[in-house]
Amino acid sequence: MTTAAPTSRIRRRNAAAAIAPYLFVGAAAIYLLFFMVVPMARGLWFSFTDATLLNPDGGQFVGGKNYGDLLTSGAFYSSLLTTLLYTAGTVIGSLLFGTVAAVALSERIRGRAVFRALLTIPWAVPSVAAVLVFIWIFNVESGVANRATKALGIGAQGWLLDPKLGLLSVTLVSVWKVFPFVMLVVLAALQGVPGELREAARVDGADRLNVFRTVTLPHIVPTLRIVALLMTIWSIRRFEVIYLLTGGGPIDTTNTIVISVYREAFQNSQLGQAAAIGMLGLCLSMVVTVVYFLSDRSDARKDAR
């Protein structure tokens, strides 16, 4: 199915046109095959063996044992729950703050460019640097977070040490880090909303909130949906921020699936088990993606009617 016209006079040229796209795309495709698809397949194989870190390829085939062990262990389900809570918190938080910031920036206010630049910064800050400063901010004795809560009369908190707060703190840091992405994308989408429509609604007596709900929101919903999907699959696989902040603690309360893959492989050296956890986590992302595309398609059908 090439775009080359069937009436082409020279056959050789036709053949060249037929292989041309493969030449262009081929290098990248082979690269991904070599460094992603094949390693992925190897990971899938590991998940059916009892391979260990010291001898990755010396594992014996154990069938579905790794998966069976996981699905009957409480630890896996609590890690799954942690992942879901973390993902939900990060997605909702970043969409909320991102959209609010974008709407605020789309108003014609003075110094808009400066505000936008300031709000973009967290996204640009390297995770490791962000984690360093947040660990200091959350420091129990001298951290500024506890100075604030003491001043407010809530008292000092063990932000990263208290099992009740660990997940919340990690989620807060993640939202801080990723909301600018939502903001920038939504801001671009807002620029596509026809100004006349908003004007018309305002003339008809709608207040700001109403204008947003009836005119602006429907326009940016498609963007919000794809951003929500990206945020979701990125949150499910996020490693650095969580691992560096808490290492999965306190008492495993921030031990998401991805963190437990790493710990199982590099602390317990159980490669097979780690790969199985990772595969199940990947299934989670795939389910989310499939659900997204199915609902997208059924919506499109509804619109078409």
Place this chain on the structure above:
Amino acid sequence: MLIVLAGFPIYWMYDTAITPRDQLFTGQPLIPDVTRTPQIFDVFTSGVPLLQWLANSSIVAFCTTFLSLLLAVLAGYGLSRYRFHGRGVVGFILFATQMLPEALLIVPLYALFAGLGLLNGLVGLVLADTAFVMPVAVWIVKSAMDSIPYEIEEAARVDGCPRFVILLRIMLPLSAPSIAAAAVIMFFDAWNEYLFASTFIQDRDKWTASVGLSSFIGEFITPLSTVFSAAIVFTIPAIVFFLLVQRHIVSGLTAGSVKG
């Protein structure tokens, strides 16, 4: 309000870097003594091999960006201008890479690089980083080229100009802003990358800056002012470049995301 929340941690990094040690634990001032700002540069003479780490990060980031863009420009052009068998598969794989956790692939990659003798070196790091950032670059380049009218290219083709020359002479300059944005994203993804760098590289003098900085977490020997000075030096380039190209980042990303 949002701006205060967004900007505070960065401000605090700066505040901590220039506050004298004894004040940090007895009530760090909310507004630091700004005349101490030049002290940030003391980090270069503090015995922390920051320059070496930054040099390593730069090498990895430059090579990753170059390799990713080379592959991405070719693939982006192919995906944008041809309809061919397997196009859907390539598109699917590109999207699927966004779901793959690094933590899952790190063991097979570790085994692969151990076999190739690429562990404990920057080359392996470049290869792994490229695999993860290149798909995003393809996506951005493709959507940038999608928005260039086909007629421009057709005129050149009628004149008998080969495809490759068209790509080089016409498509590249026209999509330059998006490619620059993609380059910045690639560069700093590799610059910031932590997981592969910390797992593949053992020698302290081959560490990238992100691994070097992370080594300060949980240790109490290095003074906090040194730690945060290093963090600032590491962070500033990323912020500057992101702000320079943010407009184009957005158009590249949204063009991609709106179309799915």
